[in-house]
Amino acid sequence: MSAPVDTVDPRPEAPPAGRSKRTAGFLLAGLLVALVLAGGVSHYASSEPDGLNKVAIDKGLDQHEKDSATAGSPLADYGVEGVESERLSGGLAGVIGVVVTFTLAGGVAYVATARRRRAAPPR
Amino acid sequence: MHVPDGYLDGPTSLACAAVAAAGVAVSLRGSRRELDERSAPLAGLVAAFIFAVQMLNFPVAAGTSGHLLGGTLAAVLIGPWTGVLCVSVVLIVQALFFADGGVSALGVNVVNMSLVTVVVGWGVFALVRAVLPRTRGSVVVGSVLGAALSVPAAAVVFTGLYAVGGTADISTGTVLAQMVGLHVLIGLGEALITGLTVSSVLATRPDLVHGARHLAGRTLDIRTPETALAA
Numbered sequence A: 001m002s003a004p005v006d007t008v009d010p011r012p013e014a015p016p017a018g019r020s021k022r023t024a025g026f027l028l029a030g031l032l033v034a035l036v037l038a039g040g041v042s043h044y045a046s047s048e049p050d051g052l053n054k055v056a057i058d059k060g061l062d063q064h065e066k067d068s069a070t071a072g073s074p075l076a077d078y079g080v081e082g083v084e085s086e087r088l089s090g091g092l093a094g095v096i097g098v099v100v101t102f103t104l105a106g107g108v109a110y111v112a113t114a115r116r117r118r119a120a121p122p123r
Numbered sequence B: 001m002h003v004p005d006g007y008l009d010g011p012t013s014l015a016c017a018a019v020a021a022a023g024v025a026v027s028l029r030g031s032r033r034e035l036d037e038r039s040a041p042l043a044g045l046v047a048a049f050i051f052a053v054q055m056l057n058f059p060v061a062a063g064t065s066g067h068l069l070g071g072t073l074a075a076v077l078i079g080p081w082t083g084v085l086c087v088s089v090v091l092i093v094q095a096l097f098f099a100d101g102g103v104s105a106l107g108v109n110v111v112n113m114s115l116v117t118v119v120v121g122w123g124v125f126a127l128v129r130a131v132l133p134r135t136r137g138s139v140v141v142g143s144v145l146g147a148a149l150s151v152p153a154a155a156v157v158f159t160g161l162y163a164v165g166g167t168a169d170i171s172t173g174t175v176l177a178q179m180v181g182l183h184v185l186i187g188l189g190e191a192l193i194t195g196l197t198v199s200s201v202l203a204t205r206p207d208l209v210h211g212a213r214h215l216a217g218r219t220l221d222i223r224t225p226e227t228a229l230a231a
Helices: A020-041 A051-058 A084-111 A114-119 B010-032 B040-054 B070-078 B079-097 B106-132 B136-167 B172-204 B211-215 B225-230
Strands: B058-061 B064-066
Touching: A020 A084, A020 B040, A051 B064, A051 B136, A051 B172, A051 B225, A084 A114, A084 B010, A084 B040, A084 B079, B010 B106, B010 B136, B040 B070, B040 B079, B058 B172, B064 B172, B064 B211, B070 B079, B070 B106, B070 B136, B070 B172, B070 B211, B106 B136, B106 B211, B136 B172, B136 B211
Parallel strands: none
Antiparallel strands: B058 B064
């Protein structure tokens, strides 16, 4: 007689009360970490070329490199156009990126589940 | 590892865009099995976190840096299908807003940094999880190994793409050796960041780690000496 530890993971149907509040707290804490990393810590990141760029420079993969079509974007190269301070410009760009990415990915995930919601409306 | 415009020729970029679009479309369908409306914001958080950590280039060798790719991390935290979506959103935001990675190379970058890292990272993770005991520690070990291997795998795929459609005539052997050599090192950083992040979430909210769902209910597993022996 073995203990039934191998049951198929059931989707949590009705989370216990308090679970969603805790998840909201986790979400806020996680976002705060992301904002601090992108908005502050990123200032101290290495500015050396990354692995691919380094190989490209050393071996000439970049001979025909073209400027990105978005090179003129006000956020190009992780800075905000018109902001003088490098630290502020980079930090602000990071914060904007975190907010945009969160919204877009959360939105995509929400839409992805929409069809299931229509098929099986919440009880 | 963001490929700029002009490294790969048009046909290769276009073919990658088609593969990337197909991969994202399949992942959209697959993600329905991993997500519900309550977990959708968590997918947003995973993507936002990866965006942030990708800004943190760490030094790996003389004059070279690396950063997280995040495919393994996303797959373990939120599921492989949703993981593809998360990393792809990061790459799209980077290409369109931050001019990081070319726009015509977006398909190339989604293939390399989203599809390949998730497939390899999750594949290794699932393999390790199946072999090791059912513990949180095994989840971390699987994440670390998956992350470490996913980065050189992406470097190998890039080299293959460059061999087919590179715009400069450089020996594939040279590109392969250089790319893999540096990305083995970057993979160590990827493994460290992935391991630390997965451990932290496991310590606070293990129920939110997709790759640890098989451990759910473990705490309710009442064991007498007899059942423990039998199990």
